Amino acid sequence: MAAKFLSEKNLKFLLYEVFDIESLTRFEYYREHNRKTFDMVIKEALKLSRNLLYPVFTAMDRNPPELAAGKVKVHPSVRTIMKEFGDGGWISSRMPYELDGNQLPHLIADACDFIFGAANYSAGVYPGLSAGASHLIESFGSKELFDTYVPNMYAGKWQGTMALTEPEAGSSLTDITTMAEPTDQGYYLIKGQKIFISAGDHDGVENVVHLMLVKIKDAPPGIKGISLFVVPKNRVDGNGQLIPNDLNTSGIYHKLGYRGCPIVQLSMGDKNNCRGWLVGEPHNGLRYMFQLMNQARIGVGIGAASIATAAYYASLDYAKTRCQGRPVSKKDPALPQVPIIEHADVKRMLLFQRAVVEGSLSLIMQCSKYVDMIKILPDDEKEKYRDLLEILTPVAKSYPSEMGVESISQGLQCFGGSGYCDDYPLEQYYRDARIHPIHEGTTGIQGMDLLGRKVVAQNGRAFILFMAEIENTIIMASEFHELRTYAQQLNDSRTKLQEVTQHLLKVFMDRGAEFFLADATLYLELFGIVAVAWQWLLQGIAIRKALQNASNKSDIAFYQGKFVALRYFFGYELAKTLGLAERLLNGDGLTVDMTAELFND
């Protein structure tokens, strides 16, 4: 039997009690769904995870992909996984019925991605990338492109990817140099190199379909000259047969973790015969790609929260069973040792993990719900949710990523020396999770996106909306006397965040963008803690409501336990905002003034 890698109870608590997913089914688009179908979807996702993904979690790490004779060989289970995800409709689950999708709300589909990630993060990446790439073709590509590629991607036969990074263009996409030369045959000839492409080649599928950023010859410089192309590994010839498309895998990375999934280097057009097909209009590629990028950033948040969740349950299980030491006040060596979960410091490490992972998941599902609201509401009503989603995306990417690493480190610490050894899964979770603060835009990039773009956009409209959302929650929470202290604490932090934001805007006016953005990463951290405190207060309302009605003993323990995690967050985590605000309000620009020469010694 698979070990416990997540809490189904907590997942359903969020879906039904906090985010009221059933309310979505009152809208036309989701009217075919109901709690029963949602429960069934969760059940199937759990079944797939327990039977297929979790059993190969370790094996996929220990037998990482290798490149030999130009071919990438992955663990044999990848083929099965792709097939099962294709057959089960998981890759197309968010797509509308008319495109053979299941028209699932994002809330529930993202919850499933969370389940898959908790069972085996690397394994979940393959179908997840195919889903994202398909969606991009569906949104902006022609019917012909759709028909040629998407059905096979939905079926799990072909792998989809996003191919952005190049040797000289990582964080700076402006600088990509992969070129597309037009032909009069409807396709372009592609030439260039891409690096760090997840699932960019492997033998678990028959073909790989890259959604690739490319510059058309003579395009305008910079990001305004980037176009989006479909560039397959094998193209379909006139007879409907797959033939090589002059797209070769030139290298594979050996990584700290996340080893179940290959990351490769690609070389296009070595023989001037790599064909690509334009998606949408020329020079609009980055805008299109941001649809996938934003989705992928939330996806990173989901992945980070899922690994941290699995790590939490592994360390919880260990703490309950491993006996070591005695209570501080009962040191008599004649007494038996106690399970380490009896020690306050171990409980602190477990509560830290619980506060982080359940807070992160809540923030992600908040974003998922916004995606659904944007999908189903009329234009004039959806604008608000679009703004909220925009401002929260860098936070939902970064908070779970950064704090997930910390959380897993505390999980590892619960195991003592055993956590450092591969007899237990913690060392793998620790390695796997470290990718998340990096890929799909580093934490530094997210900080600048938040402060430099999202906060200031449209005179701070999104920020004002975010503040109002928090205020609403505070007002609702204040009706429960058990929550008043926390509502007050959140209000203080919210005010502090406003103060810091105004101060930084003044820095912008006085000293310019460089000083304004110098500590954007700290601002992101502060913002993230406040956002997750908000989510905990939102959960607190649902907890208090539930406790008013709960009679089942285990339900009561669940809600009470969650309430302690809430208290932990407000007691230990929210306090961190003090130091962050202090620094942000008193920044002296030392990181701007520092020069490369002063690092010499």
Next chain:
Amino acid sequence: MAAKFLSEKNLKFLLYEVFDIESLTRFEYYREHNRKTFDMVIKEALKLSRNLLYPVFTAMDRNPPELAAGKVKVHPSVRTIMKEFGDGGWISSRMPYELDGNQLPHLIADACDFIFGAANYSAGVYPGLSAGASHLIESFGSKELFDTYVPNMYAGKWQGTMALTEPEAGSSLTDITTMAEPTDQGYYLIKGQKIFISAGDHDGVENVVHLMLVKIKDAPPGIKGISLFVVPKNRVDGNGQLIPNDLNTSGIYHKLGYRGCPIVQLSMGDKNNCRGWLVGEPHNGLRYMFQLMNQARIGVGIGAASIATAAYYASLDYAKTRCQGRPVSKKDPALPQVPIIEHADVKRMLLFQRAVVEGSLSLIMQCSKYVDMIKILPDDEKEKYRDLLEILTPVAKSYPSEMGVESISQGLQCFGGSGYCDDYPLEQYYRDARIHPIHEGTTGIQGMDLLGRKVVAQNGRAFILFMAEIENTIIMASEFHELRTYAQQLNDSRTKLQEVTQHLLKVFMDRGAEFFLADATLYLELFGIVAVAWQWLLQGIAIRKALQNASNKSDIAFYQGKFVALRYFFGYELAKTLGLAERLLNGDGLTVDMTAELFND
């Protein structure tokens, strides 16, 4: 050529300008030494590190020790390393001349360990353990034991270890069950199991000498019944030949990092023929072992600081050469990309690392100097330094360990995706360093040691002395107008630490030990930040003095650069004490009240 893995300039700044190592040579015990001999020692340590240790840093990780047919095979360079360290007198460097040592001050010997650790942490562990184990025999063992074992350990022919942990006795040494049965032959028969023994067996030496905690049959229960034994892998028979001592390696661990050094499980007395020799008096073993343990804890701090230092220089080098993006205010894509060290957020990550590693190293050398003072001062004067060393040991172990992991993580982040791949050394540093918050007493154990023992001992005498040391530094620093702000900040933090300490003592009175110690880990963190701020202010005094006289351009840049790191520490790191103090002053004991049942869901 070896990459730069540390700053010789900073090391000498600390030795000569901050800690005035030359002042030690005015004392009889160290009078043979002078700056010239110290420089020569540093030079030799660097040479050894560059020529022997650094070149196999990666290879030792990629070819980890394996156990086959009962034998542990390590990288062939280990044999060379042990021989060179033996021949060069590095293992006995701290020992007095009359025992064939070099009678080196701890300050300089610890600086050498730092150099070795920065070049190749795993490699440095082998001779380091031999040095510690030899010292233990020298301090408490008979002349016969010394003569039998120590010369071969000094020569690098035999490996020394410390063997404490057992399957049911990790953090709880009270519970060890390995037994010693007296015989009338002068030895005891040993039976039991030890786990997690670093360098506990390998083919780079001819023998392994375990300094082992064992209970003599019918000993008192608990830690009062623990004795110290020498238990060799091979014992010397009547003819002076080595014969097997019924001590077998029953397992080897596969670890996240620190892979260049084997960690093994030992089984003693499977055939009732494992002989051990008592060191010192029966039942005093834990007290003896604490000599080595305390030294090993400082050693962990050194190791942690050294890995983080190497990681800092690797990321600094990358940041200077990797071009990506453009200044925030000059985004024109026609302009060339700039080295990432030009970006404020990258400079922030580098300054964070520098502030952590140079602050950690300073704290460690402060402790090393205390060790020297204890060695050379008359009894009535040394008491003070003994107290200071006692209270700072858990801090010097934990701060570099915990913050080293964070620091290396930021170093990895500077590399972006490349940091996650094994083409660069960061991923290995990241894995290697994670052992430090665990071994030689976890951070949780250190917190309880600090607050539960060291702070309260002798009515807080050590704590009062520590406060006075800080105050002295503040007074000295206040003479430099450039330091006054920081002196004031440190004074505020010191006051806050006092306030927190008094508050916690009141919690002890009111609610007992369990509540008192519940957040000892947070207390340790707060204490550590204040201690390192103190060390930065101490460095600040030396920096300001140096800048008054410096004329060489590169010297000026060095001191100015260090001063920015000081400002970074006071601006960004010291601010973290606000949240910690807030929590510690308002603890509600939730981690004590939390029950195992409330973690169910």
